[in-house]
Amino acid sequence: xxxxxxxxxxxxxxxxxxxxxxxxxxxxxxxxxxxxxxxxxxxxxxxxxxxxxxxxxxxxxxxxxxxxxxxxxxxxxxxxxxxxxxxxxxxxxxxxxxxxxxxxxxxxxxxxxxxxxxxxxxxxxxxxxxxxxxxxxxxxxxxxxxxxxxxxxxxxxxxxxxxxxxxxxxxxxxxxxxxxxxxxxxxxxxxxxxxxxxxxxxxxxxxxxxxxxxxxxxxxxxxxxxxxxxxxxxxxxxxxxxxxxxxxxxxxxxxxxxxxxxxxxxxxxxxxxxxxxxxxxxxxxxxxxxxxxxxxxxxxxxxxxxxxxxxxxxxxxxxxxxxxxxxxxxxxxxxxxxxxxxxxxxxxxxxxxxxxxxxxxxxxxxxxx
Amino acid sequence: xxxxxxxxxxxxxxxxxxxxxxxxxxxxxxxxxxxxxxxxxxxxxxxxxxxxxxxxxxxxxxxxxxxxxxxxxxxxxxxxxxxxxxxxxxxxxxxxxxxxxxxxxxxxxxxxxxxxxxxxxxxxxxxxxxxxxxxxxxxxxxxxxxxxxxxxxxxxxxxxxxxxxxxxxxxxxxxxxxxxxxxxxxxxxxxxxxxxxxxxxxxxxxxxxxxxxxxxxxxxxxxxxxxxxxxxxxxxxxxxxxxxxxxxxxxxxxxxxxxxxxxxxxxxxxxxxxxxxxxxxxxxxxxxxxxxxxxxxxxxxxxxxxxxxxxxxxxxxxxxxxxxxxxxxxxxxxxxxxxxx
Numbered sequence: 001x002x003x004x005x006x007x008x009x010x011x012x013x014x015x016x017x018x019x020x021x022x023x024x025x026x027x028x029x030x031x032x033x034x035x036x037x038x039x040x041x042x043x044x045x046x047x048x049x050x051x052x053x054x055x056x057x058x059x060x061x062x063x064x065x066x067x068x069x070x071x072x073x074x075x076x077x078x079x080x081x082x083x084x085x086x087x088x089x090x091x092x093x094x095x096x097x098x099x100x101x102x103x104x105x106x107x108x109x110x111x112x113x114x115x116x117x118x119x120x121x122x123x124x125x126x127x128x129x130x131x132x133x134x135x136x137x138x139x140x141x142x143x144x145x146x147x148x149x150x151x152x153x154x155x156x157x158x159x160x161x162x163x164x165x166x167x168x169x170x171x172x173x174x175x176x177x178x179x180x181x182x183x184x185x186x187x188x189x190x191x192x193x194x195x196x197x198x199x200x201x202x203x204x205x206x207x208x209x210x211x212x213x214x215x216x217x218x219x220x221x222x223x224x225x226x227x228x229x230x231x232x233x234x235x236x237x238x239x240x241x242x243x244x245x246x247x248x249x250x251x252x253x254x255x256x257x258x259x260x261x262x263x264x265x266x267x268x269x270x271x272x273x274x275x276x277x278x279x280x281x282x283x284x285x286x287x288x289x290x291x292x293x294x295x296x297x298x299x300x301x302x303x304x305x306x307x308x309x310x311x312x313x314x315x316x317x318x319x320x321x322x323x324x325x326x327x328x329x330x331x332x333x334x335x336x337x338x339x340x341x342x343x344x345x346x347x348x349x350x351x352x353x354x355x356x357x358x359x360x361x362x363x364x365x366x367x368x369x
Numbered sequence: 370x371x372x373x374x375x376x377x378x379x380x381x382x383x384x385x386x387x388x389x390x391x392x393x394x395x396x397x398x399x400x401x402x403x404x405x406x407x408x409x410x411x412x413x414x415x416x417x418x419x420x421x422x423x424x425x426x427x428x429x430x431x432x433x434x435x436x437x438x439x440x441x442x443x444x445x446x447x448x449x450x451x452x453x454x455x456x457x458x459x460x461x462x463x464x465x466x467x468x469x470x471x472x473x474x475x476x477x478x479x480x481x482x483x484x485x486x487x488x489x490x491x492x493x494x495x496x497x498x499x500x501x502x503x504x505x506x507x508x509x510x511x512x513x514x515x516x517x518x519x520x521x522x523x524x525x526x527x528x529x530x531x532x533x534x535x536x537x538x539x540x541x542x543x544x545x546x547x548x549x550x551x552x553x554x555x556x557x558x559x560x561x562x563x564x565x566x567x568x569x570x571x572x573x574x575x576x577x578x579x580x581x582x583x584x585x586x587x588x589x590x591x592x593x594x595x596x597x598x599x600x601x602x603x604x605x606x607x608x609x610x611x612x613x614x615x616x617x618x619x620x621x622x623x624x625x626x627x628x629x630x631x632x633x634x635x636x637x638x639x640x641x642x643x644x645x646x647x648x649x650x651x652x653x654x655x656x657x658x659x660x661x662x663x664x665x666x667x668x669x670x671x672x673x674x675x676x677x678x679x680x681x682x683x684x685x686x687x688x689x690x691x692x693x694x695x696x697x698x699x700x701x702x703x704x705x706x707x708x709x710x
Contacts, residue, residue, distance in 0.1 A: 089420045221459035315451040325418040327549040328411030330687035334576035
């Protein structure tokens with residue numbers, strides 16, 4: 001530095017760029033991975049671990065993988081890699097279950113329309129939002145007829161539902177049904193009306209005190225004993241009801257937490273404006289309470305969505321149920337790793353999308369108190 | 370979806386109000402137009418789906434034969450409910466399924482306490498062990514202290530406990546739910562041995578990348594007569610289920626196959642028993658309230674017992690099971706159907 005010729009007036013020297021090691025990628029890597037002895041060791045261990053895990057996985061999952069085969073042995077004969085051929089052969093079952101193939105278009109339509117119906121609910125700036133909201137309201141009925149048939153469409157019984165279709169049906173029904181129910185239960189539990197309060201409390205405490213599996217077993221086995229013999233009460237329907245009730249009890253507590261976080265002044269302000277109970281809740285209290293609860297609500301939704309895999313225990317053909325039937329076919333026996341990875345990817349993508357949306361919502365609603 | 374709930378609730382309430390007078394199962398089945406058959410959620414050879422999503426297998430074939438006996442053909446007349454080891458008995462008892470054909474062991478308490486009627490045995494199984502060769506074990510009696518993968522809610526669980534207790538050995542159970550899960554855990558070395566019915570072990574071994582590295586131990590520690598069952602209270606229905614199974618076995622005895630059953634049923638030859646079965650002599654079908662062609666249709670569906678065995682679990686399948694004790698009594702086995710008269 002000393003050799004540099006002073007060519008500027010004193011105080012007029014322009015800022016030099018920071019030295020190489022203090023900027024850009026180099027600095028970032030230094031700060032994050034090699035800042036002190038501990039991090040250097042940890043980085044080294046992590047790199048070694050990745051080196052041990054990633055290349056073999058890539059080799060297994062992509063390089064040596066077999067996509068086209070009719071039999072497990074054919075895969076084995078061609079290489080040591082993943083036998084994705086099983087997914088190729090069974091993709092329709094994993095997507096639609098045993099839904100009749102010539103009616104797949106109905107499932108696809110319902111799936112696409114689901115996003116059309118969700119858009120105005122999830123995002124504010126959607127063209128024609130006011131009209132679309134009516135569509136969202138009508139969507140459950142529309143989806144019901146599309147999926148189950150009726151109104152001139154060929155009926156499809158719920159035993160034919162399976163795969164990701166079943167996951168989405170249970171997940172979406174549970175989420176859509178449990179939110180209003182959860183809000184009502186939360187309000188009920190805070191109510192000063194003795195009966196409403198007691199019913200809500202007993203319901204919430206009972207449902208929360210029992211594992212979902214138990215409720216599913218009640219749905220699948222016990223209910224039939226109470227109903228008269230010969231009554232066929234659709235298993236999927238029973239499961240849908242149980243899942244919705246289960247989620248609503250958890251949501252009620254989440255929302256109650258949100259309600260408890262609203263300062264008393266807000267209630268009093270609503271009262272002093274002369275608003276009745278429902279109006280004050282709808283206009284003043286709930287919007288604020290729900291804002292506070294968003295991360296927890298989404299958390300409950302995600303866990304509900306993943307809990308749908310438990311229905312395999314009562315014999316429904318969700319992706320795990322389909323995988324059981326697939327793995328029992330001696331053609332594809334023993335390929336559980338491939339199948340479970342595919343199912344995991346599906347769930348990760350759905351749950352990650354939900355969690356991203358919740359972040360977006362939090363940012364949008366963050367008013368910076 | 371909420372409208373769906375509403376409709377179903379109304380329907381349930383309406384039928385509650387109407388009160389269900391319990392009709393005969395056969396009439397119920399005819400009225401709803403299909404047989405509801407309880408099967409496994411997936412067991413190699415016995416119940417699995419093909420690439421098009423149709424259920425197949427040794428247990429499924431029985432459902433098809435039964436449906437064909439009632440309706441003339443199985444296609445479109447049989448529906449399946451997948452049942453786990455835990456849900457199978459409640460589903461049968463509550464009437465959710467008409468018949469259970471799910472590799473279920475016939476035991477005293479299931480017959481009496483659980484109030485079910487086993488209509489026969491379609492596979493004589495027995496519980497065995499599979500271990501990696503590297504374990505260096507040649508007999509089940511050397512398994513002291515081993516960890517054992519075991520399916521919950523099955524008779525195998527109790528047999529295992531009994532066998533180790535009787536021989537003064539310790540073991541560490543590793544409970545699992547399904548066969549597929551067991552294969553993974555066993556291959557990952559989570560348990561030293563896997564125990565299930567010998568047929569299941571054959572299927573498991575067939576799925577391994579290197580089957581030669583594993584041995585099935587010679588000991589068979591239990592009797593596992595597997596067969597279809599119905600609930601108590603409708604003997605007529607139990608008779609139908611029983612004689613469809615017997616008809617399949619008798620057909621093998623007489624060399625009546627899927628291919629020649631139509632011809633055999635038409636021709637009134639010298640075989641009096643076949644003539645009775647096919648309705649050419651007497652009116653035996655009326656005793657079961659089934660159509661005259663019931664036996665022909667049941668056999669035409671998947672063939673006789675032997676054909677079903679060979680198609681799904683026999684030597685030429687991946688399971689590669691020998692007939693063994695499941696051969697006809699005339700061929701050294703113990704398969705023996707009562708006479709049709």
